[in-house]
Amino acid sequence: MADANENEEIELITSDETTQEFDIGEAPQEDDDGMEDEDDDGKISAEDADVRDDADMVFNKHGGPVYSIKVNPVDPRIVITGGGDDVAVIWNREDGNVLHTLSGHQDSVVSVDFSFDGKYAATGGYDGVVKVWEVATGKLVxxxxxxxxxxxxxxxxxxGNVVLAGSGDGT
Incomplete structure:
Protein backbone atom coordinates (compact mmCIF):
# COMPACT_ATOMS: atom_id res chain seq x y z
CA MET A 1 0.00 0.00 0.00
CA ALA A 2 1.31 3.44 -0.92
CA ASP A 3 1.74 6.23 1.58
CA ALA A 4 0.12 9.38 0.18
CA ASN A 5 2.84 11.49 1.79
CA GLU A 6 5.62 9.73 -0.07
CA ASN A 7 6.72 10.65 -3.58
CA GLU A 8 5.17 7.65 -5.34
CA GLU A 9 3.54 7.17 -8.68
CA ILE A 10 0.33 5.55 -9.83
CA GLU A 11 -0.52 4.36 -13.30
CA LEU A 12 -3.79 5.13 -15.10
CA ILE A 13 -4.61 2.21 -17.35
CA THR A 14 -7.46 2.44 -19.84
CA SER A 15 -9.47 -0.31 -21.51
CA ASP A 16 -7.27 -0.19 -24.61
CA GLU A 17 -4.33 -1.00 -22.32
CA THR A 18 -2.50 2.34 -22.63
CA THR A 19 -0.85 3.66 -19.49
CA GLN A 20 0.04 7.04 -18.06
CA GLU A 21 2.06 7.53 -14.87
CA PHE A 22 1.58 10.44 -12.48
CA ASP A 23 2.36 11.28 -8.88
CA ILE A 24 -0.20 10.27 -6.27
CA GLY A 25 -2.67 13.12 -5.82
CA GLU A 26 -1.78 14.75 -9.13
CA ALA A 27 -4.32 14.51 -11.94
CA PRO A 28 -3.09 13.46 -15.36
CA GLN A 29 -2.39 16.55 -17.42
CA GLU A 30 -2.79 16.97 -21.14
CA ASP A 31 0.53 18.01 -22.58
CA ASP A 32 2.56 17.69 -25.76
CA ASP A 33 3.22 13.96 -25.43
CA GLY A 34 -0.04 12.99 -27.17
CA MET A 35 -1.76 11.75 -24.02
CA GLU A 36 -5.31 12.96 -24.43
CA ASP A 37 -8.75 11.55 -25.08
CA GLU A 38 -9.26 12.90 -28.60
CA ASP A 39 -12.25 10.75 -29.55
CA ASP A 40 -14.09 10.97 -26.18
CA ASP A 41 -14.42 7.21 -25.85
CA GLY A 42 -13.17 6.92 -22.26
CA LYS A 43 -9.69 5.90 -23.33
CA ILE A 44 -6.50 7.93 -23.30
CA SER A 45 -4.66 7.49 -26.57
CA ALA A 46 -0.90 7.52 -26.68
CA GLU A 47 -0.08 8.47 -30.23
CA ASP A 48 3.40 9.81 -29.51
CA ALA A 49 4.00 8.39 -26.05
CA ASP A 50 5.87 5.31 -24.90
CA VAL A 51 3.11 2.75 -24.26
CA ARG A 52 3.60 -0.33 -22.13
CA ASP A 53 1.37 -2.64 -20.17
CA ASP A 54 2.73 -3.98 -16.90
CA ALA A 55 -0.47 -3.31 -14.99
CA ASP A 56 -2.23 -5.69 -12.66
CA MET A 57 -5.69 -4.38 -13.56
CA VAL A 58 -7.65 -2.03 -15.80
CA PHE A 59 -10.15 0.60 -14.59
CA ASN A 60 -12.68 0.85 -17.40
CA LYS A 61 -16.16 1.47 -16.00
CA HIS A 62 -16.72 4.98 -17.38
CA GLY A 63 -18.89 5.27 -20.48
CA GLY A 64 -17.02 8.33 -21.75
CA PRO A 65 -13.78 10.23 -21.27
CA VAL A 66 -12.18 10.36 -17.82
CA TYR A 67 -11.56 13.99 -16.84
CA SER A 68 -10.34 13.80 -13.26
CA ILE A 69 -8.77 11.37 -10.78
CA LYS A 70 -7.77 11.66 -7.13
CA VAL A 71 -6.33 9.28 -4.55
CA ASN A 72 -7.81 9.27 -1.04
CA PRO A 73 -5.30 11.02 1.28
CA VAL A 74 -6.01 8.69 4.23
CA ASP A 75 -6.54 5.37 2.43
CA PRO A 76 -4.56 5.36 -0.82
CA ARG A 77 -6.31 2.14 -1.87
CA ILE A 78 -9.36 4.30 -2.64
CA VAL A 79 -9.48 6.33 -5.87
CA ILE A 80 -12.21 8.54 -7.34
CA THR A 81 -12.60 9.38 -11.03
CA GLY A 82 -14.94 11.79 -12.81
CA GLY A 83 -16.02 11.41 -16.40
CA GLY A 84 -17.91 12.53 -19.45
CA ASP A 85 -20.64 10.00 -18.70
CA ASP A 86 -21.96 12.36 -15.97
CA VAL A 87 -20.84 10.13 -13.07
CA ALA A 88 -17.99 9.78 -10.62
CA VAL A 89 -16.73 6.35 -9.60
CA ILE A 90 -15.07 5.36 -6.33
CA TRP A 91 -12.68 2.44 -6.89
CA ASN A 92 -10.53 0.09 -4.89
CA ARG A 93 -7.22 0.44 -6.71
CA GLU A 94 -5.84 -2.82 -5.29
CA ASP A 95 -8.41 -5.07 -6.96
CA GLY A 96 -10.05 -2.69 -9.48
CA ASN A 97 -13.53 -3.16 -8.01
CA VAL A 98 -16.06 -0.34 -8.14
CA LEU A 99 -17.08 0.61 -4.61
CA HIS A 100 -19.68 3.23 -5.58
CA THR A 101 -20.98 4.87 -8.73
CA LEU A 102 -21.95 8.45 -7.88
CA SER A 103 -24.85 9.49 -10.11
CA GLY A 104 -26.76 12.75 -10.12
CA HIS A 105 -24.85 15.24 -12.25
CA GLN A 106 -26.64 16.37 -15.42
CA ASP A 107 -23.41 16.88 -17.38
CA SER A 108 -19.77 15.76 -17.33
CA VAL A 109 -18.00 15.40 -13.97
CA VAL A 110 -14.76 17.25 -14.66
CA SER A 111 -13.23 17.62 -11.20
CA VAL A 112 -13.08 15.45 -8.07
CA ASP A 113 -11.40 15.80 -4.68
CA PHE A 114 -11.34 14.11 -1.27
CA SER A 115 -11.66 15.84 2.09
CA PHE A 116 -8.44 15.75 4.08
CA ASP A 117 -9.88 13.16 6.48
CA GLY A 118 -10.79 10.99 3.47
CA LYS A 119 -14.42 10.62 4.57
CA TYR A 120 -16.02 12.80 1.91
CA ALA A 121 -15.58 13.45 -1.80
CA ALA A 122 -16.58 16.51 -3.80
CA THR A 123 -17.50 16.35 -7.48
CA GLY A 124 -17.89 19.30 -9.83
CA GLY A 125 -19.63 19.16 -13.17
CA TYR A 126 -20.43 21.10 -16.27
CA ASP A 127 -23.99 21.26 -14.89
CA GLY A 128 -22.76 24.02 -12.52
CA VAL A 129 -23.29 21.89 -9.41
CA VAL A 130 -20.85 20.71 -6.73
CA LYS A 131 -21.91 17.54 -4.93
CA VAL A 132 -20.52 16.22 -1.65
CA TRP A 133 -20.60 12.44 -1.10
CA GLU A 134 -19.86 10.14 1.82
CA VAL A 135 -17.01 7.90 0.65
CA ALA A 136 -17.89 4.86 2.80
CA THR A 137 -21.49 4.62 1.56
CA GLY A 138 -21.57 6.57 -1.71
CA LYS A 139 -24.48 8.55 -0.27
CA LEU A 140 -25.08 12.12 -1.49
CA VAL A 141 -24.63 14.45 1.49
CA GLY A 160 -11.78 22.62 7.47
CA ASN A 161 -14.93 21.48 5.77
CA VAL A 162 -14.79 24.02 2.97
CA VAL A 163 -15.04 23.10 -0.70
CA LEU A 164 -13.73 25.62 -3.20
CA ALA A 165 -14.97 25.64 -6.80
CA GLY A 166 -14.24 27.70 -9.88
CA SER A 167 -15.41 28.14 -13.45
CA GLY A 168 -14.16 29.55 -16.72
CA ASP A 169 -16.06 32.81 -16.23
CA GLY A 170 -13.86 33.80 -13.28
CA THR A 171 -16.31 32.90 -10.50
Missing amino acids: QNLEGPSQEVEWVCWHKK
Missing part, protein backbone atom coordinates in the same frame (compact mmCIF):
# COMPACT_ATOMS: atom_id res chain seq x y z
CA GLN A 142 -25.08 17.88 -0.10
CA ASN A 143 -25.85 19.63 -3.39
CA LEU A 144 -24.10 22.99 -3.65
CA GLU A 145 -24.82 25.55 -6.31
CA GLY A 146 -21.48 26.15 -7.95
CA PRO A 147 -20.14 29.10 -9.88
CA SER A 148 -22.45 30.83 -12.34
CA GLN A 149 -21.38 28.51 -15.18
CA GLU A 150 -19.85 25.09 -15.58
CA VAL A 151 -17.67 23.98 -12.67
CA GLU A 152 -14.10 23.62 -13.95
CA TRP A 153 -12.46 22.57 -10.67
CA VAL A 154 -13.19 21.65 -7.07
CA CYS A 155 -10.71 21.59 -4.21
CA TRP A 156 -11.16 20.71 -0.56
CA HIS A 157 -9.63 23.38 1.69
CA LYS A 158 -6.93 22.02 4.01
CA LYS A 159 -8.22 23.79 7.13
Whole structure:
Protein backbone atom coordinates (compact mmCIF):
# COMPACT_ATOMS: atom_id res chain seq x y z
CA MET A 1 0.00 0.00 0.00
CA ALA A 2 1.31 3.44 -0.92
CA ASP A 3 1.74 6.23 1.58
CA ALA A 4 0.12 9.38 0.18
CA ASN A 5 2.84 11.49 1.79
CA GLU A 6 5.62 9.73 -0.07
CA ASN A 7 6.72 10.65 -3.58
CA GLU A 8 5.17 7.65 -5.34
CA GLU A 9 3.54 7.17 -8.68
CA ILE A 10 0.33 5.55 -9.83
CA GLU A 11 -0.52 4.36 -13.30
CA LEU A 12 -3.79 5.13 -15.10
CA ILE A 13 -4.61 2.21 -17.35
CA THR A 14 -7.46 2.44 -19.84
CA SER A 15 -9.47 -0.31 -21.51
CA ASP A 16 -7.27 -0.19 -24.61
CA GLU A 17 -4.33 -1.00 -22.32
CA THR A 18 -2.50 2.34 -22.63
CA THR A 19 -0.85 3.66 -19.49
CA GLN A 20 0.04 7.04 -18.06
CA GLU A 21 2.06 7.53 -14.87
CA PHE A 22 1.58 10.44 -12.48
CA ASP A 23 2.36 11.28 -8.88
CA ILE A 24 -0.20 10.27 -6.27
CA GLY A 25 -2.67 13.12 -5.82
CA GLU A 26 -1.78 14.75 -9.13
CA ALA A 27 -4.32 14.51 -11.94
CA PRO A 28 -3.09 13.46 -15.36
CA GLN A 29 -2.39 16.55 -17.42
CA GLU A 30 -2.79 16.97 -21.14
CA ASP A 31 0.53 18.01 -22.58
CA ASP A 32 2.56 17.69 -25.76
CA ASP A 33 3.22 13.96 -25.43
CA GLY A 34 -0.04 12.99 -27.17
CA MET A 35 -1.76 11.75 -24.02
CA GLU A 36 -5.31 12.96 -24.43
CA ASP A 37 -8.75 11.55 -25.08
CA GLU A 38 -9.26 12.90 -28.60
CA ASP A 39 -12.25 10.75 -29.55
CA ASP A 40 -14.09 10.97 -26.18
CA ASP A 41 -14.42 7.21 -25.85
CA GLY A 42 -13.17 6.92 -22.26
CA LYS A 43 -9.69 5.90 -23.33
CA ILE A 44 -6.50 7.93 -23.30
CA SER A 45 -4.66 7.49 -26.57
CA ALA A 46 -0.90 7.52 -26.68
CA GLU A 47 -0.08 8.47 -30.23
CA ASP A 48 3.40 9.81 -29.51
CA ALA A 49 4.00 8.39 -26.05
CA ASP A 50 5.87 5.31 -24.90
CA VAL A 51 3.11 2.75 -24.26
CA ARG A 52 3.60 -0.33 -22.13
CA ASP A 53 1.37 -2.64 -20.17
CA ASP A 54 2.73 -3.98 -16.90
CA ALA A 55 -0.47 -3.31 -14.99
CA ASP A 56 -2.23 -5.69 -12.66
CA MET A 57 -5.69 -4.38 -13.56
CA VAL A 58 -7.65 -2.03 -15.80
CA PHE A 59 -10.15 0.60 -14.59
CA ASN A 60 -12.68 0.85 -17.40
CA LYS A 61 -16.16 1.47 -16.00
CA HIS A 62 -16.72 4.98 -17.38
CA GLY A 63 -18.89 5.27 -20.48
CA GLY A 64 -17.02 8.33 -21.75
CA PRO A 65 -13.78 10.23 -21.27
CA VAL A 66 -12.18 10.36 -17.82
CA TYR A 67 -11.56 13.99 -16.84
CA SER A 68 -10.34 13.80 -13.26
CA ILE A 69 -8.77 11.37 -10.78
CA LYS A 70 -7.77 11.66 -7.13
CA VAL A 71 -6.33 9.28 -4.55
CA ASN A 72 -7.81 9.27 -1.04
CA PRO A 73 -5.30 11.02 1.28
CA VAL A 74 -6.01 8.69 4.23
CA ASP A 75 -6.54 5.37 2.43
CA PRO A 76 -4.56 5.36 -0.82
CA ARG A 77 -6.31 2.14 -1.87
CA ILE A 78 -9.36 4.30 -2.64
CA VAL A 79 -9.48 6.33 -5.87
CA ILE A 80 -12.21 8.54 -7.34
CA THR A 81 -12.60 9.38 -11.03
CA GLY A 82 -14.94 11.79 -12.81
CA GLY A 83 -16.02 11.41 -16.40
CA GLY A 84 -17.91 12.53 -19.45
CA ASP A 85 -20.64 10.00 -18.70
CA ASP A 86 -21.96 12.36 -15.97
CA VAL A 87 -20.84 10.13 -13.07
CA ALA A 88 -17.99 9.78 -10.62
CA VAL A 89 -16.73 6.35 -9.60
CA ILE A 90 -15.07 5.36 -6.33
CA TRP A 91 -12.68 2.44 -6.89
CA ASN A 92 -10.53 0.09 -4.89
CA ARG A 93 -7.22 0.44 -6.71
CA GLU A 94 -5.84 -2.82 -5.29
CA ASP A 95 -8.41 -5.07 -6.96
CA GLY A 96 -10.05 -2.69 -9.48
CA ASN A 97 -13.53 -3.16 -8.01
CA VAL A 98 -16.06 -0.34 -8.14
CA LEU A 99 -17.08 0.61 -4.61
CA HIS A 100 -19.68 3.23 -5.58
CA THR A 101 -20.98 4.87 -8.73
CA LEU A 102 -21.95 8.45 -7.88
CA SER A 103 -24.85 9.49 -10.11
CA GLY A 104 -26.76 12.75 -10.12
CA HIS A 105 -24.85 15.24 -12.25
CA GLN A 106 -26.64 16.37 -15.42
CA ASP A 107 -23.41 16.88 -17.38
CA SER A 108 -19.77 15.76 -17.33
CA VAL A 109 -18.00 15.40 -13.97
CA VAL A 110 -14.76 17.25 -14.66
CA SER A 111 -13.23 17.62 -11.20
CA VAL A 112 -13.08 15.45 -8.07
CA ASP A 113 -11.40 15.80 -4.68
CA PHE A 114 -11.34 14.11 -1.27
CA SER A 115 -11.66 15.84 2.09
CA PHE A 116 -8.44 15.75 4.08
CA ASP A 117 -9.88 13.16 6.48
CA GLY A 118 -10.79 10.99 3.47
CA LYS A 119 -14.42 10.62 4.57
CA TYR A 120 -16.02 12.80 1.91
CA ALA A 121 -15.58 13.45 -1.80
CA ALA A 122 -16.58 16.51 -3.80
CA THR A 123 -17.50 16.35 -7.48
CA GLY A 124 -17.89 19.30 -9.83
CA GLY A 125 -19.63 19.16 -13.17
CA TYR A 126 -20.43 21.10 -16.27
CA ASP A 127 -23.99 21.26 -14.89
CA GLY A 128 -22.76 24.02 -12.52
CA VAL A 129 -23.29 21.89 -9.41
CA VAL A 130 -20.85 20.71 -6.73
CA LYS A 131 -21.91 17.54 -4.93
CA VAL A 132 -20.52 16.22 -1.65
CA TRP A 133 -20.60 12.44 -1.10
CA GLU A 134 -19.86 10.14 1.82
CA VAL A 135 -17.01 7.90 0.65
CA ALA A 136 -17.89 4.86 2.80
CA THR A 137 -21.49 4.62 1.56
CA GLY A 138 -21.57 6.57 -1.71
CA LYS A 139 -24.48 8.55 -0.27
CA LEU A 140 -25.08 12.12 -1.49
CA VAL A 141 -24.63 14.45 1.49
CA GLN A 142 -25.08 17.88 -0.10
CA ASN A 143 -25.85 19.63 -3.39
CA LEU A 144 -24.10 22.99 -3.65
CA GLU A 145 -24.82 25.55 -6.31
CA GLY A 146 -21.48 26.15 -7.95
CA PRO A 147 -20.14 29.10 -9.88
CA SER A 148 -22.45 30.83 -12.34
CA GLN A 149 -21.38 28.51 -15.18
CA GLU A 150 -19.85 25.09 -15.58
CA VAL A 151 -17.67 23.98 -12.67
CA GLU A 152 -14.10 23.62 -13.95
CA TRP A 153 -12.46 22.57 -10.67
CA VAL A 154 -13.19 21.65 -7.07
CA CYS A 155 -10.71 21.59 -4.21
CA TRP A 156 -11.16 20.71 -0.56
CA HIS A 157 -9.63 23.38 1.69
CA LYS A 158 -6.93 22.02 4.01
CA LYS A 159 -8.22 23.79 7.13
CA GLY A 160 -11.78 22.62 7.47
CA ASN A 161 -14.93 21.48 5.77
CA VAL A 162 -14.79 24.02 2.97
CA VAL A 163 -15.04 23.10 -0.70
CA LEU A 164 -13.73 25.62 -3.20
CA ALA A 165 -14.97 25.64 -6.80
CA GLY A 166 -14.24 27.70 -9.88
CA SER A 167 -15.41 28.14 -13.45
CA GLY A 168 -14.16 29.55 -16.72
CA ASP A 169 -16.06 32.81 -16.23
CA GLY A 170 -13.86 33.80 -13.28
CA THR A 171 -16.31 32.90 -10.50
